[in-house]
Amino acid sequence: MASVPFNATRRADTGKGVARKLRAVGQVPAIIYGHAREAQALQLEHHAFQLLLEKNSWQSTVIALNVEGTTSNTLIREIQRHPFKKQILHVDFQELVAGEKVTVPVPLQFVGTPDGVKNGGGILEAVIHELEVSCDPSNIPHHIVVDVTALTIGHSIHAGEITLPAGVTLESESDTTVCLCAAPKVEAEPVPVADAAAAAPGEPELIRKAKAEDEPAEK
Numbered sequence: 001m002a003s004v005p006f007n008a009t010r011r012a013d014t015g016k017g018v019a020r021k022l023r024a025v026g027q028v029p030a031i032i033y034g035h036a037r038e039a040q041a042l043q044l045e046h047h048a049f050q051l052l053l054e055k056n057s058w059q060s061t062v063i064a065l066n067v068e069g070t071t072s073n074t075l076i077r078e079i080q081r082h083p084f085k086k087q088i089l090h091v092d093f094q095e096l097v098a099g100e101k102v103t104v105p106v107p108l109q110f111v112g113t114p115d116g117v118k119n120g121g122g123i124l125e126a127v128i129h130e131l132e133v134s135c136d137p138s139n140i141p142h143h144i145v146v147d148v149t150a151l152t153i154g155h156s157i158h159a160g161e162i163t164l165p166a167g168v169t170l171e172s173e174s175d176t177t178v179c180l181c182a183a184p185k186v187e188a189e190p191v192p193v194a195d196a197a198a199a200a201p202g203e204p205e206l207i208r209k210a211k212a213e214d215e216p217a218e219k
Helices: 016-024 046-055 115-120
Strands: 004-010 027-034 037-045 063-067 070-081 088-095 102-111 123-126 130-135 144-147 156-158 177-182
Touching: 004 046, 016 027, 016 088, 027 046, 027 070, 037 046, 037 088, 046 088, 102 123, 115 123, 115 177
Parallel strands: 004 063, 027 088, 102 144
Antiparallel strands: 004 037, 027 037, 063 070, 070 088, 102 130, 123 177, 156 177
């Protein structure tokens, strides 16, 4: 099983005040839990953890978490972020147990050129970019391949039609649309400009009351 190593440190104190102090010195409060162990409070180096997230698809990457000499295979289950600062506030790790399946989102990789694009000028539109699957922690795929070569205009591929690696079970709804080949967009023809003279409004008719013939003259 491929995994990414990362170091963490135990922390004895918990609470909002402690968490604020940790963040102020570049640390991230964290916790590791699992059904076979008690939850344990940890702290992580913020910059190093940020680099890990940038280089890996963290939701489906096994993290070999080294806590002061003891290593556990884990998945990151939740990351809390500051609403507008580029700051990680808290991280939850779940310890993995061999033989116990986990449910994870796995990125999709689209391969091939759709027939509808190649021969009909269509457009490939990806509706979703990952699938929820369950599998043994040792068998989490890095990605799932979606072959779109045979896709024609007006047709789509659904989650249940994708071939998954051995030992991997689909958890997303089978009728979920993954991608489709849309018809090419047709630009509307320009409307011909009408003759300027015909289009221009006529001069307004001057309407005035005629002077009555028997109207008495001014004196």
